Amino acid sequence: MRERLLAAEQVVGFVWREGALHVLDQRRLPGEQVWHACHTVSAVATMLAGGALQGAAAREICCGYALVLGARQRMTEGGDWRAGLQVDIDALCAAGLPAAEGARLLAAMHQRLALMKPGAQPLAVLEDEACGAQQRDREAxxxxxxxxxxxxxxxxxxxxxxxxxxxxxxxxxxxxxxxxxxxxxxxxxxxxxxxxxxxxxxxxxxxxxxxxxxxxxxxxxxxxxxxxxxxxxxxxxxxxxxxxxxxxxxxxxxxxxxxxxxxxxxxxxxxxxxxxxxxxxxxxxxxxxxxxxxxxxxxxxxxxxxxxxxxxxxxxxxxxxxxxxxxxxxxxxxxxxxxxxxxxxxxxxxxxxxxx
Missing domain, CATH: 3.40.50.10470 (Translation initiation factor eif-2b; domain 2)
Incomplete structure (x- = not known):
């Protein structure tokens, strides 16, 4: 059954690809399929606030990817990426992510960072956690x-x-x-x-x-x-x-x-x-x-x-x-x-x- 369900899977609402979150705009369905490439936290927040991205699991998973985008931007600019995780969660919650989901997501990221092995790259760890959250939801x-x-x-x-x-x-x-x-x-x-x-x-x-x-x-x-x-x-x-x-x-x-x-x-x-x-x-x-x-x-x-x-x-x-x-x-x-x-x-x- 599992393999047949996977083989029949055709519809997806978002895709993490080449370091960007691509979101299918649910406001435009069923008339047209419009995808938005999000490279920043603010872009994901805009999708949330505007209703382009709906569904509790989809929101939380996509916000996990948004934290990766925010951390990457701060690392590139030399900012405090760890403190920035809270700043970005606050922005996503203001855009529509429920506070309980935001707190759970942030706790999962911090827990994963705390278990980071010596020499590991923080950004890769954050991305792995975000991808893992999506895979766990898929398996569920x-x-x-x-x-x-x-x-x-x-x-x-x-x-x-x-x-x-x-x-x-x-x-x-x-x-x-x-x-x-x-x-x-x-x-x-x-x-x-x-x-x-x-x-x-x-x-x-x-x-x-x-x-x-x-x-x-x-x-x-x-x-x-x-x-x-x-x-x-x-x-x-x-x-x-x-x-x-x-x-x-x-x-x-x-x-x-x-x-x-x-x-x-x-x-x-x-x-x-x-x-x-x-x-x-x-x-x-x-x-x-x-x-x-x-x-x-x-x-x-x-x-x-x-x-x-x-x-x-x-x-x-x-x-x-x-x-x-x-x-x-x-x-x-x-x-x-x-x-x-x-x-x-x-x-x-x-x-x-x-x-x-």
Whole structure:
């Protein structure tokens, strides 16, 4: 399965090549594929701030490469590159990298430098760590895809209709993606009839990105308005809703793209199993519950033209919502699968070693 998934890999959202980070501009998809070559931290920050680069894993990996670019520039100019790592992280966080991800990234770089062997070149060590982070995410994606498809096979064992929301795929990660990685695996295993996607408002990631990404690999996709997903479950024989996550609390609550919560409620009513696919790095054992601790719901522009808006009417457009743990049937991570996640099960999961 691993080799077949790698062989089928066609879509990538960024590439580190010849000392530069090349980013596929997600704002321009699906109409055109525009790549930007980033040679500086500020160039990567611009991609982040402008929305050209999205997805938690992709953000963190690309910011790792940005630290390499910043260190190289300071070394060339004779500046204090070690102190500059913090300066660059601050700039990236100001551009949109979440503070927790920034702190984790900086700690990983410092830890790698602390283990540097005598005679090693610091820049090469930083670059190796950045490349290693991407490879680890890629391997985690492959592990999750294999675990997720085993659940799908065990549930029914024949052609099935899956449903997803947002774009938890290759564009948002260092590999084949989380939720969409499972969809890819189901396609390769001959288990997928069709993948239904919600538009994913307010940024239309499902309509613009996920639909484009899966169609590039010849996967049968049908797009629906988010408001119609419950109806799709009822009339199209959907067996699994497969979604990603931004963060997961200690009790199993899931912070996900807006619409995940209502999808989970509808899935429970219609007997559709909900699979959350996410790397263990997004599990925050310090956050007791999502309802109490996940406040970064964000906001974004509603997906309609300004000329269609009514003056004086407020807009409520959160980018994320919280799905209670009791609506989650399975949590799939690179460390293993948790059925009906709760605090005790997640604590045990985080004590396991990675499967890959």
């Amino acid at each position: 994606n492959l592990a999750m895809a294999q675990l997720g498809v085993e659940l799908i096979r065990g549930f029914q064992g024949n052609l099935q209709n899956l449903l997803s929301i947002g774009c938890a795929g290759a564009l948002a990660s260092g590999g084949i993606g989380t939720a969409l990685g499972v969809v890819r695996a189901a396609q390769l295993e001959g288990l997928l009839e069709r993948c239904y996607l919600g538009e994913s408002r307010p940024q239309l990631q499902g309509a613009r990105l996920a639909a484009w990404e899966l169609s590039q690999e010849g996967i049968a996709v049908a797009l629906s308005a988010d408001a119609a997903l419950a109806h799709v479950m009822k009339v199209r024989g959907v067996t699994w809703a497969v979604v990603g996550a931004e963060r997961i609390a200690a009790n199993g609550d899931v912070l996900g793209v807006i619409g995940t919560y209502q999808l989970a409620v509808a899935a429970m009513h219609h007997g559709v199993r909900l699979m959350v696919v996410a790397p263990s790095a997004v599990i925050d054992l310090a956050a007791e519950s999502g309802e109490e601790d996940f406040h970064e719901l964000g906001d974004g522009p509603l997906a309609y033209a300004g000329t269609e808006r009514v003056d004086g009417v407020d807009e409520v457009a959160p980018q994320y919502d919280v799905t209670p743990a009791d609506l989650v049937d399975f949590l799939v991570t690179e460390r293993g699968v948790v059925e009906r996640p709760d605090a005790a099960k997640l604590t045990q999961l985080m004590c396991r070693r990675r499967l890959h």
